[in-house]
Amino acid sequence: MPEGHTIHRLAADHRERFAGRPVRVSSPQGKFAAGAALLDGQVLDDVDAHGKHLFLGFGATGWVHIHLGLFGKLGFGTAPAPPPSGTVRLRLLGEDQYADLRGPTTCALVTEPEKLAIHERLGPDPLRTDEDGTRAWQRISRSRITVAALLMDQKVVSGVGNVYRAEVLFRHGIDPYRPGKDLTRAEWDTIWADLVLLMREGVRNNRIDTVRPEHLPEAMGRPPRVDDHGGEVYVYRRDRRPCHICGTDVRTAELAARNLFWCPTCQQR
DNA sequence: AGCTCATGGCGAG
DNA sequence: TCGCCCTGAGCTG
Numbered sequence: 001m002p003e004g005h006t007i008h009r010l011a012a013d014h015r016e017r018f019a020g021r022p023v024r025v026s027s028p029q030g031k032f033a034a035g036a037a038l039l040d041g042q043v044l045d046d047v048d049a050h051g052k053h054l055f056l057g058f059g060a061t062g063w064v065h066i067h068l069g070l071f072g073k074l075g076f077g078t079a080p081a082p083p084p085s086g087t088v089r090l091r092l093l094g095e096d097q098y099a100d101l102r103g104p105t106t107c108a109l110v111t112e113p114e115k116l117a118i119h120e121r122l123g124p125d126p127l128r129t130d131e132d133g134t135r136a137w138q139r140i141s142r143s144r145i146t147v148a149a150l151l152m153d154q155k156v157v158s159g160v161g162n163v164y165r166a167e168v169l170f171r172h173g174i175d176p177y178r179p180g181k182d183l184t185r186a187e188w189d190t191i192w193a194d195l196v197l198l199m200r201e202g203v204r205n206n207r208i209d210t211v212r213p214e215h216l217p218e219a220m221g222r223p224p225r226v227d228d229h230g231g232e233v234y235v236y237r238r239d240r241r242p243c244h245i246c247g248t249d250v251r252t253a254e255l256a257a258r259n260l261f262w263c264p265t266c267q268q269r
Numbered sequence: 270a271g272c273t274c275a276t277g278g279c280g281a282g
Numbered sequence: 283t284c285g286c287c288c289t290g291a292g293c294t295g
Contacts, residue, residue: 052277070289104289154277162277236276
């Protein structure tokens with residue numbers, strides 16, 4: 001589930017459910033027991049998100065730094081919370097809501113300076129308003145690395161994952177193997193602006209939809225389709241199936257240990 | 270029961 | 283570039 005839109009949505013959800021009041025904090029699984037003991041009963045007074053990193057602020061005690069990785073999940077429920085089943089790393093319990101964290105790559109108590117250091121190593125996030133895509137362009141325009149790899153590098157842009165990477169390149173007809181330095185400034189500005197729109201919509205809907213209205217099956221006179229991972233997409237995990245626009249089989253290849261998906265006909269620029 | 274795969278990322282070499 | 287960490291779903295037997 002977790003690309004940047006998921007994390008920003010979770011940040012808003014935590015703010016709404018828990019902020020400003022004391023929360024019970026526990027680690028039923030035990031791996032965060034020491035941190036939980038320090039935080040239990042304190043007020044959750046701030047929430048922040050940058051890229052795929054989520055921060056829960058507990059005043060002078062510090063921040064809980066959460067990264068879901070590939071497998072992590074955060075789920076909410078209404079109090080009273082049931083006995084935790086399985087591997088709950090962190091449980092927050094408020095007056096009427098609880099949240100369970102499972103399988104994160106990171107769940108750690110950090111200080112304010114440690115949090116700042118994390119922000120500093122992350123590239124601009126299309127979902128934050130503190131920065132535009134300029135800093136990313138400075139790296140991309142000087143790099144011989146492929147644009148597909150650059151988009152996944154969190155030091156270049158933060159929050160983009162394998163789905164948004166594939167989809168935004170498709171939407172702009174960009175060959176994923178083009179070196180960053182071959183992109184024009186105008187192309188990058190268009191990609192950035194599109195990421196801002198797509199990811200904001202992702203936060204709103206809590207899923208990734210990238211297909212333009214005019215390309216939806218209804219608009220193209222075809223029966224509705226169902227993509228098997230929630231959202232409506234052009235190429236992500238659609239390899240060996242026909243491109244929605246031109247009918248060419250969508251291709252897949254491994255790139256830096258991740259699966260890349262693209263349409264060789266539509267993406268030649 | 271065991272295998273494979275997944276919307277991530279890190280450190281060793 | 284590789285191995286490894288985190289977990290659960292969806293297969294196969």
